[in-house]
Each structure stands twice: as structure tokens, then as C-alpha cells.
Amino acid sequence: MILFSFLYNKGLFLADFSFLLIVAGILYVYSNFLESNFKSIYMVKEKTYIQNNFKMKATLIKFLSIIFLYYFDLINVNIFILLNVFVFLFPVILMVRNLKFSFKFTIDKKLISSQLRYGFILYLSSAMIFLTYKVDQFMVEGYLGMSQLGVYSIGVQLAELVFIIPHSIIIPLRGKLFNMNNNSIEEREVITTTTTKLTMYVCSFLVIIGLILSPIIPFVYGKEFQGAIVVTIVLFIGVIFASIAKVAANFFYTEGITKIHLLITFIVLLINVALNWALIPLIGINGAAISSTIAYFFYGVLYIIIFVKRGNVKFKDFILLNKKDYSIVKSYVMKIKK
Numbered sequence: 001m002i003l004f005s006f007l008y009n010k011g012l013f014l015a016d017f018s019f020l021l022i023v024a025g026i027l028y029v030y031s032n033f034l035e036s037n038f039k040s041i042y043m044v045k046e047k048t049y050i051q052n053n054f055k056m057k058a059t060l061i062k063f064l065s066i067i068f069l070y071y072f073d074l075i076n077v078n079i080f081i082l083l084n085v086f087v088f089l090f091p092v093i094l095m096v097r098n099l100k101f102s103f104k105f106t107i108d109k110k111l112i113s114s115q116l117r118y119g120f121i122l123y124l125s126s127a128m129i130f131l132t133y134k135v136d137q138f139m140v141e142g143y144l145g146m147s148q149l150g151v152y153s154i155g156v157q158l159a160e161l162v163f164i165i166p167h168s169i170i171i172p173l174r175g176k177l178f179n180m181n182n183n184s185i186e187e188r189e190v191i192t193t194t195t196t197k198l199t200m201y202v203c204s205f206l207v208i209i210g211l212i213l214s215p216i217i218p219f220v221y222g223k224e225f226q227g228a229i230v231v232t233i234v235l236f237i238g239v240i241f242a243s244i245a246k247v248a249a250n251f252f253y254t255e256g257i258t259k260i261h262l263l264i265t266f267i268v269l270l271i272n273v274a275l276n277w278a279l280i281p282l283i284g285i286n287g288a289a290i291s292s293t294i295a296y297f298f299y300g301v302l303y304i305i306i307f308v309k310r311g312n313v314k315f316k317d318f319i320l321l322n323k324k325d326y327s328i329v330k331s332y333v334m335k336i337k338k
Contacts, residue, residue: 031088155231238293241300
């Protein structure tokens, strides 16, 4: 922080931004980091519903605060970032109180070393899949300019709304798999494939709704965004396969087989970059959407292929619903009704 302050005062670092905005940004990063760590504790304990309850309270407070501040014309960038910090820090405070344990600062070299060995590969994998989701937008801006990027980004945002489903499933699934270490690998694979399959069907249902509603984009965003219709439709297809990967990858995380995820994300990134490079100059933002959808297709299918190659899972287990799946869905519906 001292080094940052020195560089900032000398005009050598982020000189175009206000000091308060930068401090708010740093708090945002650290609060996000803290929430992610404490969320992991609840994940392992399979009590994510408690953490989600805390998060919902913070989000509701943020929503009401924005309405209040906007009404009295008090909202600005700094306040908005601080509200986002609150959304992370408030649940952390509630989580710590709920866990009822104290902290003691110690340095465990063995733990740090093992975490770095395990985490470095995951970090690279996360970086690659992040670039896979963003490289199309970078290349659209580079080839076609900001106006086309704006149209394309609307399509991306709408299509990625489907990711709400896998994102809500990932944490409880990972906690379940971690706690099944004493179970057979076949049982853990069954849990993963069943969850992946049901996620795919739910996402497909949302995609159908999205495809039906896609033509209203120009009425909502303006005629300038007419081109986002095709982009959204194409990307909707791709996110179904990306959703498969988001869920299926958790099996390999919990088994410590991180190199598979690294290899898949590397291949998918290369596919996306190569196709965007070839198609954007030819057919513009539609080419970017096609490129990303093909990359997402391989992202999901490669995980299915690896599961099938392991020998305990068949391809139909990822596609076809069976009696057990219907009973699982029925039990969840009954719980919701109660």
C-alpha cells in the first residue's frame, strides 16, 4: 500500500483515477477474496444454503440502497463500488459469526507449497477459460471497432444469463464430491454425470425461452442492436455445452486431476482464437459468435469424451434421462411445493 501510494503521488501508477476510486477498487478485490475463501468452508460443510442466505441479504440491502440513492441523486461511481464491497464483506462478517471460530496467524510451509502446486495449474486453467469467454470481444473490438463490440456484447450478456444455473450448482456439487472421498469413484462419477445431465436439460429449457424472445432485442435496446439477434441465438446454443463443462469439471477438481482441465481449456482457447481470427474479418460479429459456440461445443464434449474413456460412464448417461433422474426431479419438486 505504501509503494502504491508513492507511485500514485508521483503520477507513475493509475494517475488518471481518483485516489478514493482506487482504494475502493482495492477493497473490492480483497472483500471478494475473503468471501470466496469463507464460501469454500460452507461448501465443504455442504451448508451453502446458509452462505446464500447471507449473500441474498447483502444483495437486497445493496438493491434498496441504490434505489434510495438514485432517487435522491446521490449515486456515483465511488459509492457504487463501495456498495459492491459491502455485498462481499457483509456476508463474510455473518459467516464468521456463524462459524464461531477464532483466527491465529501462522505460516504452514507444507500447506502453502501443496496449495501452490495444486492451485497454479487451476490458476492457468481459469485464466485460459476466462480468455476463452473474452477473446471474441477483444478481437471484435480490434477488427470492427467499439460500435460493433457494443452490439456483440449485448448478445454475450443475454446468452450468458443461462450460466446462472451451472453457477448455482457448482458450489454444492463440489462440496458433495469432496465429502464423498470415502465412496467409490463410480458413485462420484454417477453424481457428477447426473448433475451435469440435469443441468444441461434445465439450460436447454432456458435457451428455448431465450430463442423465442430474441427477436424483441431491438425493441428493448433500440434498432441499433438489431445485429445482436443472430449473435444471441448462436451463442445460446454454445452456452449449453459450456454449462456441461462448468459442472463436469468439478469431478476432476475434487479428484486432484487438474491437468485434464488445463489441457481442455488450452485446446478450447486455441480453437476460439483461431476461428475468431478466420471468421471475424469474413462475417463480422456473427463470425465471433459462431467461433465461440464451436469452442464451447468442444469445451463440453471433451469432458464427456474423457468421462466415457475412463470406462465407468457411457455416453447415454450424459444425454438420456432415466427413472432415477425422474425420481430426483420429482423429489426436488415436492420439496419446493412444501
